[in-house]
Amino acid sequence: MATLNDYLLVSGLLFAIGLAGVVLRRNIIVVFMCLELMLSAANLSLVAFSRFHPVNGLPDYNGQMLVFFVITVAAAEVAVGLAIIVALYRARQTIHTDELTSLQG
């Protein structure tokens, strides 16, 4: 049987991979995908806590509600973010973070 620690370890590792991608990659779409990975890693630990800390013999559904809301907000965020990326590409013809420096002081 997998313990709570196993789930939290796997979730933390997925979060670390997403964080590494956000810091290392220069392609803004891949950076965005890594953000999704980090959100999903948080979801995994929420569902694990919901299963391992039952209320009245049932999994704690408050945790799964939070996951439901996170997934919905993430979907809205992806739609808006990708629209911004398309607008950015129209204006600059690039999506490399290295070349987007007009806000740099």
Add this chain to the structure above:
Amino acid sequence: MPSFLFWLFAVLMLAGGVAVVAFRNPVSSAMSVVASFVGLAALFVGLSAFFVGIIQILVYTGAVMVLFLFIIMLLDLKDEQKRAPKLAPVAAGFALVIAFVIQLVGVLAKMPATTAPKLDQAALASAAGGFNEGGKIATALTAGRLPDVQLIGHTLFTQYNLPLQILGVLLLVATVGVVVLSKKHAD
């Protein structure tokens, strides 16, 4: 969830995550995200969160990743050229991640290993008392089944009714915002 299945899907998920960062072609990265999310959905199902597992597949791999692929192909992105990586961000990235993993392992090593409480006939039947007798939830619980979707719906439409409606407004605002953002300005 048996241990070997847990590790199988955990490794699938983590390998997908590493592949997202490692691949140069954005389309390959997007397909790796799909693989990663399939493993994650399997872990959700293993945690008896069937509804969350299904919407992970439907919303993320079904809708969100198709949107990503659509944008990648719309912008017609080529493989990234090999450019000299700047040392500072790479070093900072690795240092950040290694510090995070060390802290994670340190915290988890001190935590007692708890196994999942059993969701067997006795535990489920004792939970049936809190719901309407003869209703779908109570009947399924008495029979020893976990009516996951019904329980989620019950919680969503009783305790979380207002947040649900705010979420509907948020989705509407996002839809309008996307239309406004992607319109060509005629100036």
